[in-house]
Amino acid sequence: MTSEFHDIRGHAFTKKFLDENRYEFQASVFLKWASAITNESLNELSDIFKGKFLSVFTQLITGKTFVASGSRSEDISTVFQLLDDGDRFAQINILDVTDGNLKALCSVVWQFIQLFWKRFGPEDVRDQKLSEVIKDWCLERTKKFEEVQITDFTSSWRDGFSLNALLASYNAKAIAMNEVREMRGDERLEHAMSVAERRYGVPRLLMPKDFVSEYLDMKCVVCYLMMIYLALAAKKTKISVYFVQFLQNVDARSRKSSSSSQRSGRKGRKCLEETVADYESCLEQVLTWLLEAEERANNMDPVEEKDVELVKIQFREHESFMQSLTDSQDSVGRVLHR
Secondary structure (H helix, E strand, O other), X not given: OOOEEEOOOOOEEEHHHXXXXXXXXXXXXXXHHHHHHHXXXXXXXXXXXXXXXXXXXXXXXXXXXXXXXXXXXXXXXXHHHHHOOOOOOOOOOHHHHHOOOHHHHHHHHHHHHHHHHHHHOOOOOOOOOHHHHHHHHHHHHHOOOOOOOOOOOOHHHOOOHHHHHHHHOOOOOOOOHHHHOOOOHHHHHHHHHHHHHHHHOOOOOOOHHHHHOOOOOHHHHHHHXXXXXXXXXXXXXXXXXHHHHHHHHHHHHHHHHHHHOHHHHHHHHHHHHHHHHHHHHHHXXXXXXXXXXXXXXXXXXXXOXXXXXXXXXXXXXXXXXXXXXXXXXXXXXXXXXX
16 A cells, blocks of 8 residues: 655655655756865766766865766775775665665765864864754754744744844844844745854855745755854865865866867876876875964954063064964965966
């Protein structure tokens, strides 16, 4: 006997139909996420499992360089090993992935999203379960708003109050809750998502109408809220992602130039690989210097107003710091020039 389920309008569906549509819905959200973090326009979820995205994502998560072999199944297997040496991908059938099985594709991309979190989430919470961290964060930030009751990642977000309250907890001027209360549910959602996109660069992984869809699930909402979290609560993470996007733009231009001179064969390919390797080395040095400079600046003591000798010492330390900035201009310039 076939089981039937009913949506919020009373329409009957079989479980198989619901599952298929839920995975299609999930795939559209995950595809937008993958496009956003690599600054690339991906057309289908299967594009994530091609050499270009796998190479960029592997570099993003591990810092290691992955070169496609030409065999799709071999490339996917290699990337799985590079991304996680445990059993994260042990239950994944690579044949299902290469065949484009939507359930398998979504399952792998969900693991990618969690790897992204472990790589860029704040150090004190990145090893915790993603959904739990996001839920605790949402509850803490919205607890002062009486109209907000967060109990899950689907129905609690449909009226738009939770999303607006979350953003208002960081910037009350950007989100006027008195005005939000007068809006319709879809208007509240549009308002909050517009602010998140415009002010904080959060990609629109969902649309207002998606929040009332019977196919919306926890993973889609958690993925979107994770991007908001990283934009609002983890500034260093945001900077790192933008550097990777810049690297992707450079890599795209390099490959476009390479394709136009394909006749040069192995010599041109070797030259490109050497250029990319040189760039990656230079970028790594610049990122290391940026983190060190930031830490050094944060550790500087407040200016002493009464002790002249301490002021002199602080002046010399500041002068040394400024000199280090000057000395590093060439390295930064080389990265930006490329």
